[in-house]
Amino acid sequence: MVQPLNYLKESPSQTAGPYVHIGCTPNFTGIHGVYETDLGSGPMYNDKTRGERITIRGRVFDGSGTVLKDALVEIWQADSDGFYNSPSETRGSADPNFFGWGRCPADMTTGEFVFETIKPGKVPFRDGRLMAPHVTLWIVARGINIGLQTRMYFSDEEAANAEDPVLARIEHRVRVPTLIGKREGDTVTFDIHLQGENETVFFDI
């Protein structure tokens, strides 16, 4: 016999189901008067937030190419200087006017999700090299048994993307473009494909 490690097991995940909106974005589904606003809705910046204003738009597609109209997407990102607004951010303090987290349900008709945010700065990788600017995404929906983790990088950051240590991990280089949001003006478009030829790279991280 050896000493027991006594670690607990993580609670197993279960699908968010079709009615995730009730719990996470009740106003979106027409239930008003309980929560003043839906958590994570609206612009992620205010007048004092530092950084370049951008809009991230996208849709989530299933393996038949059909748009999901019941997905819920959350994003988490650094401020314009590359600091996270989190107690676990040990390098310095983030812009107090930028929370860094947003939540958006897919539109029930078009399936589109939209985040009005700022472009994040570069954040160091574990070994100190800089990662290219990116946004972390978490996607749940009916039929998704465990939340999907991915990242969106920016098409106007070609040089930084080429040096990014996480993108460098992707053996099949043809898949790298699935993580690059296409920037046109202030809009960055990022579609997510759950399956198929353009299946988005998802992470176990």
Added chain:
Amino acid sequence: MKNTLPESGPFFARDRDWHPPAFAPGYKTTVLRSPQRALISLDGTKSEITGPVFGHNTIGEFDNDLIINYAKPGEMAIGQRILVHGRVLDERGVGVAGALVEFWQANAGGRYRHKKETYLAALDPNFGGFGRTIADENGYYWFRTIKPGPYPWPNGVNDWRPAHIHFSVFGHGFAQRLITQMYFEGDPLIWICPIVKTIPDEEAIKRLIAPLDMNNTIPMDMRAYKFDIVLRGRRSTFFENRKEGN
């Protein structure tokens, strides 16, 4: 170990054999919604080990009382009154202080208050079916609600969901983000539910079944169910910041 110092270690690797696989054809919707390619594995970076913190001002006074948070003044939701309580822990057994816990559920008849819900069971005009709370410094949380009813759903011809409450939980890092469901001790529908059965290990399923807790049951008022939620544990950072070589 206490949560007094902010922790900045990466999280324990997720045991993907313990969680349901993405592709689980008994639950038909997963067939076209499951990634088919291998996940890219990576030890956590700053982008995953950090996460948002929600202050107590996020929460309204009645957000953790589903019996009245949607009800007309002086009225209450119909159903079996229950208290759901427990701790949000991490895999080290440490309470996750300040964890935001959100929950939603069907009413006593198994009907959700949602635009797209079509089940013929009646809506309860006094029941919204959702709430939220922030765990205390020991990770302890609680809310009051009515016991949800089971409901049929279009999957197999005659599939029924066991009574359940959906939970969405934030820990201290975005990589801890978790959505799961709580079931009730003794419900025979648990073991024939295609969504429950996406979880391959019977031991894992049991972790989602809340036992009746008579010790915390309030006499002549409401029964208690105890439901602990475990999030990923964080690695200690003993040697994490030491530069290698030269």
